[in-house]
Amino acid sequence: MASINKPLEEYASVKTWYQGLREQSGVEPNEDKSRLELLAEFCATLELDPDEIVAACLLRKEGKETKISIKGRRSMAERITDFQAKGGAEGRERAKRGNAVRSFLIHNGIQLQSGIQI
């Protein structure tokens, strides 16, 4: 179990996410802090820090190109679906829970397609 011992914004993967939101999605992440709160909740659920969540979706072997782990990504997608279902939200709020985490992973290079969530 990793302990989150610094503000989430200081993790490299969160910096990458924020940069991607600004540059590729045209979204200012600081305008809606709920994204980060949802990521924090997801981290707590998995007992992993943000960088570890990204790493869990990757296959790293010495001397070889890093690949996306099919098993790791599938498992993470299922955990996001579970996470989205928890919390009692419905409709858009429910979708927002999952999509905050999906957005975090996508901007970190983990390709995910969730399908329509509403």
Add this chain to the structure above:
Amino acid sequence: MEFKEVVGRRRSIRYFQSWRSVEREKIQIMLEAARLASCAVNATFLKAIVMIRDNIPRETLDALKTPVSGLTIELAPVHIYTYVDMGAYKGAQARLKKLVDVGALNISHGWSHKFVDEFVWPNILKPLAENPNLASVAASAASDAGIAICQAMLAGVDEGLGVCLTAFQHDAINKLVKAPKDWIPLWVLLVGYPAESWEAGGQRPRPPLEEIFFEGEYGKPFKGDPKVTEQMKAAKMIQAQAPLPWRKEEIKALARMFGLPE
């Protein structure tokens, strides 16, 4: 719509109005456009199976998605699964003679029934028909299929539809559609009314003409005439290149409408 504008308006549409069905006659027009495409030895290498998305069992629909095409497959109400028929060389002998009979292949160009029967078929086409796995045979068949798919796409655009050619998991759909074994799966042509604007952010960035086409020999660029370029702009064949200034806002709005990540 004028032809040049159809070419200019085509985009790979990735957001479809998932709730809006497509008129059957528009699909027929697309298929007819494919049927009329240029093809070697008058062989219709392209074969296709039209599926209405909502008639595909949920389990199959999920199984045929690839990691990058899943959402678009889910949004598009019509799927046209395309194949190259490697058996299409068979019968080429009779088809060529028919082309002689109807005046498409002529004595003026050296064609006759005897030429087909005694030279073209035994020396060229029969070996091709018997060796469909040769790379050159498969490539030429796939090329013809691609031409036909392109015509279907453009016909769809002309009908006001959005189209997107994308990948699919072959095994999943083959179990359902029972395609013959000598049909090689190509792409799924997704069809529907666009949920995004038809501009879809603008014409995609492509290398300039001079970088990809040559004149006389490789390395000598085919130089375009700026006046002709202006004519193509006036005819809406060449349009504003992506990204249009509002594209990110459009994607945000679409993501929020469908409940997708930003």
